[in-house]
Amino acid sequence: MNSSSNLINALFIFVLAGFIGFEVIRRVSPLLHTPLMSLTNALDAIAVVGAIVLVGEHKSTLATVFGFIAVVAATSNIVGGFLITDRMLKMFKSSRPADKSVAK
Amino acid sequence: MTGEFAGGQVVIELLYLIASVLFILSLKWMSSPTTARHGIWAGEIGMVLAIGGTLLNHGMSYHLIVIALVLGTIIGVPLGEVAMTAVPQRTALSHAFGALCVTLVGSAEFYLRTPDISRFMMAVLSLEVILGGLTVTGSLMAAGKLQEILPQRPLTYKGQNLVNFLLLAAALVIAVTLVLHPESKSLFPFMVLIALAFGVLLIIPIGGADMPTVISLLNGYAGLSAAAMGFVLNSKLLIIAGALDGSSGLILSIIMSKAMNRSFTNVLFGAFGQVQPSAAAGEEARPVRSATPEEAAAILSAANRVIVVPGYGMAVAQAQHKVRELYDALTKRGVDVRFAIHPVAGRMPGHMNVLLAEADIPYDRLIEMDEINGDFPQTDVALVIGANDVTNPAARSDASSPIYGMPILDVDKAHTVMVIKRSMNPGFAGIDNPLYYLDNTLMLFGDAKAFVGSIVRELGGGHG
Numbered sequence: 001m002n003s004s005s006n007l008i009n010a011l012f013i014f015v016l017a018g019f020i021g022f023e024v025i026r027r028v029s030p031l032l033h034t035p036l037m038s039l040t041n042a043l044d045a046i047a048v049v050g051a052i053v054l055v056g057e058h059k060s061t062l063a064t065v066f067g068f069i070a071v072v073a074a075t076s077n078i079v080g081g082f083l084i085t086d087r088m089l090k091m092f093k094s095s096r097p098a099d100k101s102v103a104k
Numbered sequence: 105m106t107g108e109f110a111g112g113q114v115v116i117e118l119l120y121l122i123a124s125v126l127f128i129l130s131l132k133w134m135s136s137p138t139t140a141r142h143g144i145w146a147g148e149i150g151m152v153l154a155i156g157g158t159l160l161n162h163g164m165s166y167h168l169i170v171i172a173l174v175l176g177t178i179i180g181v182p183l184g185e186v187a188m189t190a191v192p193q194r195t196a197l198s199h200a201f202g203a204l205c206v207t208l209v210g211s212a213e214f215y216l217r218t219p220d221i222s223r224f225m226m227a228v229l230s231l232e233v234i235l236g237g238l239t240v241t242g243s244l245m246a247a248g249k250l251q252e253i254l255p256q257r258p259l260t261y262k263g264q265n266l267v268n269f270l271l272l273a274a275a276l277v278i279a280v281t282l283v284l285h286p287e288s289k290s291l292f293p294f295m296v297l298i299a300l301a302f303g304v305l306l307i308i309p310i311g312g313a314d315m316p317t318v319i320s321l322l323n324g325y326a327g328l329s330a331a332a333m334g335f336v337l338n339s340k341l342l343i344i345a346g347a348l349d350g351s352s353g354l355i356l357s358i359i360m361s362k363a364m365n366r367s368f369t370n371v372l373f374g375a376f377g378q379v380q381p382s383a384a385a386g387e388e389a390r391p392v393r394s395a396t397p398e399e400a401a402a403i404l405s406a407a408n409r410v411i412v413v414p415g416y417g418m419a420v421a422q423a424q425h426k427v428r429e430l431y432d433a434l435t436k437r438g439v440d441v442r443f444a445i446h447p448v449a450g451r452m453p454g455h456m457n458v459l460l461a462e463a464d465i466p467y468d469r470l471i472e473m474d475e476i477n478g479d480f481p482q483t484d485v486a487l488v489i490g491a492n493d494v495t496n497p498a499a500r501s502d503a504s505s506p507i508y509g510m511p512i513l514d515v516d517k518a519h520t521v522m523v524i525k526r527s528m529n530p531g532f533a534g535i536d537n538p539l540y541y542l543d544n545t546l547m548l549f550g551d552a553k554a555f556v557g558s559i560v561r562e563l564g565g566g567h568g
Contacts, residue, residue: 007224010335010343017344020128021351027135030447030472033356033454034191036134037323041198043127043147044349047330049158050209050337055172056164063212068172070205070212075176076183077198077205078151083184084194086144088458091188092137095466 035088042081048074112160119157120341126150127345131352137467154341188462189419192315192451193250199322200243206329207236211296213336219287225336226286230279230295232332237299238306239325245307246318250451258311271302312416313493315451317360324353356453363447363473365499365510392528395546397555400522401562403546404430407484407520409440411476413513414456415449417490417525421552427489428463430556433563442469444476444486444513446494477514486518488539490552495523496537506535521545524552 028036051074054067126146133143159166186194210232217225248254278295281288310318331346333339361367395403404410412431418424434441443465449456457470480486488495491513498505499512515521516539523540525547539545548555 006338007335010338010340013340013343014331014335014347017347018351021131021348022355024128024131024135025348025352025355028131029134029136030359030445030454031457031467031470032134032137032140033359034195034452034458035140035454036131036352037195037319037356037453038191038198039130039134039143039147040323040327040349040352041195041202042151043130043345044202044327044330045205046123046127046151046154046345047202047205047209047333047342049154050333050339050342051172051205052155052158052169053161053164053337054209054212055168056159056161056166058165058168059216060212063216064168066208066212068168070208071169071172072176072179073201073208074205075173076180077201079177079180080183080194081180081198082144082148082151083181084186084191086141087184088188088191088461089137089140089144091458091461091464092140092467093461093464094137094468 031092032089035085038081038085038088042078042085045074045077045081048078112162116157116160117340119153119160120339123150123154123157124341124344126153127348131348188458189422190251191458192319192455193247195452196243196247196250196319196322199319199326200240200247202326203236203239203243203329206326206333207233207240207296209333210236210329210336211292214292215289218289221286223283226283227279228332228335230282232329232336233296234275234279234299235325235329235332237296238303239322239329241300241303242307242318243303243322243326245304246310246315246322249307249310249312250315256312258314259308264305264309268302268305271298271305274298275302312451313448314364316448316453316455317357317364317366319452320353320356320360322353324350324357327351327353360448360453363511365507390541392540392547393545394549395522397548397558398562400546400548400555401559403520403522404434404439404485404487404559405437405563407439409442409479409483410434410485410487411442411444411480411483411515411518413444413446413486413488413491413495413515414460415446415489415491415494416451416455417492418552419450419455419459419490421490423489423552423556424459424463426553426556426560427460428465429560430563431465431469433560437563442471442476442479444473444515445470446473446491446513449491449494473511473513480514480517483518484520486515486521488515488521488523489556490524492525492537493535495539496535497542498535498538502538515539516542516544519544522548524548524550524555526551 048071051067051070054063058064127150130143130147133139210229249256275295275298278291327346327349331343334342334346431441445456493507495513495515497516499507499510521544
């Protein structure tokens with residue numbers, strides 16, 4: 001691994017993604033801060049990919065065991081996070097009659 | 105993730121790229137309730153692509169992966185179906201799970217790579233494991249307090265900050281030693297253990313009212329530790345997801361600390377939750393005016409504009425569905441009813457909005473503090489349900505008050521203020537609220553759910 005160029009690439013990505021995150025999340029309505037948190041939690045569980053590689057490559061018993069627990073923990077965040085975010089967002093209804101499907 | 109970049113690897117990286125774009129779009133669509141559900145679909149598709157791409161790595165054995173994915177799903181489904189009132193503790197628990205994954209992967213990578221690990225990698229790996237470790241136990245403590253398995257009262261002792269500081273310093277010293285001498289493997293478990301202990305001690309002094317800030321902060325830590333893991337694994341997707349989650353947690357922490365008038369550095373170093381013991385003895389002598397449900401109903405039905413101010417007490421009493429009946433009954437009589445939402449009302453950011461949305465109250469009736477505060481002087485009745493400190497006028501006027509300077513909802517400027525409260529006991533922070541002694545304030549003593557129910561009956565039976 002040519003680690004120094006990898007490192008610079010990684011830093012570029014981190015800083016730019018941080019900026020995008022800041023700009024995008026600043027615009028999220030405070031109304032949706034709870035679902036925002038459960039959604040970012042589900043997305044963050046993408047760490048599962050690192051754990052999957054650990055389990056799949058089976059390089060040592062310790063790595064496999066740790067990876068296995070990590071996959072379970074992250075998967076439960078993905079499944080649970082998306083489920084509850086969807087449940088919450090379904091509840092947000094407008095009183096404006098323009099949206100006929102929810103008008104009572 | 106090896107040096108050679110075979111054809112299959114290109115496909116995998118492209119899938120990760122698409123997933124990254126979908127994740128960003130997913131958060132972008134959260135800007136409004138009308139597009140937010142597209143955001144979930146984008147996130148889900150991105151997740152499936154990323155996991156699918158990872159499984160394409162050759163030389164993988166799948167059976168354990170499949171078992172782990174199935175087990176995770178079995179645990180995840182009930183966690184996705186908890187009651188809306190349990191969302192704060194569920195969120196804290198999921199921060200713990202996310203950080204657990206990061207910490208375990210980091211630890212496994214340490215043992216696989218040492219001693220052939222570059223100094224920079226070792227430094228990032230230490231950061232990953234320390235942040236991850238303290239988030240695991242910190243989040244579990246927060247979840248325990250929210251679930252009321254652990255005492256919600258803040259526990260403080262002399263020299264608390266010093267102990268915490270020394271622990272963190274010890275972890276950092278070990279980290280530096282490992283960076284310089286990665287072959288000293290036996291030190292690594294101590295670093296993890298110290299991080300875990302630090303997480304527990306960090307949350308011990310936190311009271312329930314500080315939970316919105318703490319949960320946001322733990323969210324940020326979980327994101328940063330995942331980004332550090334991305335550096336260690338050289339995974340761009342993980343760096344992006346971690347950076348997004350980290351910035352989300354940091355933005356929410358800043359919003360929450362502003363709403364509690366705490367400096368961000370104060371929050372960042374965990375020096376929050378230092379609750380001053382109540383000095384409000386001997387206040388019982390001051391007279392308050394109270395009213396019955398019949399009187400409250402009469403005043404409400406004569407009003408043109410009503411603003412309801414919900415707080416954590418509404419959630420505890422499970423009163424949100426009765427509040428909806430009250431909203432329906434008053435709206436039917438032509439009363440304009442809106443809800444004023446303080447950023448730190450409840451136990452996590454946006455908590456009140458979710459509870460009221462669950463009770464079918466339209467979201468365009470839920471108004472943020474800054475937008476609605478100017479309307480209180482033209483409001484006939486401000487009805488406070490289970491909120492205390494966020495309505496305390498001492499925050500504006502009394503420089504000696506512990507919450508002085510905290511932005512509040514100006515309910516005292518309404519023509520009539522009605523406060524539903526169990527008794528005159530001071531709220532969570534133990535601070536007396538001068539609002540209750542004002543001439544235009546009526547205290548409605550009782551359980552929030554029962555009291556709102558009685559008002560609805562007086563108004564002629566809610567809906568139906």
